[in-house]
Amino acid sequence: MDIAAISSMxxxxxxxxxxxxxxxxxxxxxxxxxxxxxxxxxxxxxxxMELSVQPNLGANIDIQA
Structure with a gap:
């Protein structure tokens, strides 16, 4: 094989x-x-999925003193 063919390959x-x-x-x-x-x-x-199991959880906060 010549150098040109090897170079091309x-x-x-x-x-x-x-x-x-x-x-x-x-x-x-x-x-x-x-x-x-x-x-x-x-x-x-x-x-x-979490909301469908307990949809009202965390929706209301009771802050009476």
Whole structure:
């Protein structure tokens, strides 16, 4: 093999590797976003469940002296 062919193959390999890394970074960003959305949905569901069990708890404060 000549040096030009080896250089071309190495360059192509580097480009493929960089493209793969970019795709993985995008996938990680999507997964992080989905995780954050899931956490917020779970916290909202927990709050609504607590209110449905005891809806009047904490609604009134008696401050007589």
């Amino acid at each position: 190495l360059s192509q390999s580097n480009v493929q590797q960089q493209a793969g890394i970019s795709v993985l970074k995008m996938a990680m960003g999507v997964a992080a976003s989905n995780g954050n959305s899931l956490v917020s949905m779970l916290s909202e569901a927990t709050k609504s």
